[in-house]
Amino acid sequence: MRKYDWIVRLGAMRHRSEGGVNRSGYVGAAVVKKMDHIRADNVTQHFEAVFHTEGGPLSAIGRVRHEIIIPDDRVVYIKPQALMDVIRQELKDLLDQGIIRESISPYCSPLWVVPKPPDAQGNLRHRVVVD
Incomplete structure (x- = not known):
């Protein structure tokens, strides 16, 4: 049993007082704030596998197959040429990890490079983001 489970089971509600639980079953703001923090920690610990940590491997689900048919052949978004090395390296890493695969489609989602x-050494870093 977690520390505040008994409060939740009582059906306690938020109350403006700063104290603990009053006779009516209301919870003070300080207790609610602590409970919210504990709940957030428990969620991230309980579902640790779905939260990405910096430098850790990304995961992917490959169960869905689809095709997007778009009649227009014009380029939707042109990638910034100055950052093509960053984009190529990120795509290579994602391909090597099996997160993405090469596509035969002439269309793709827009790709942004976010600073x-x-x-620690002052080197610029970028994140490749796909809509």
């Missing part, structure tokens, strides 16, 4: 804060 990340510099690392």
Whole structure:
């Protein structure tokens, strides 16, 4: 049993007082804040496999097969040429990990390169994002 389970089982509700649980079963704001923090920690610990950590491997689900048919042949979004090395390296890493695969479709979702804060040595870092 977790620390605040008994409060939840009582059907306690939020109350404006700063104290603990009053006679009516209302929970003070300080207790609610602590409960929210504990719940958030439990969610991230319980579902640790679905939260990505920096540098850890990404996962993918390959159960869905689909085809998008779009009649227009024009380029929707042109990739920034100055960052093509970053894009190529990220795509290579994702291909090597089996997260993405090469496509035969002439269409794709837009791809953005988002700047990340510099690392400890001051090197610029980027994140490749797909809509």
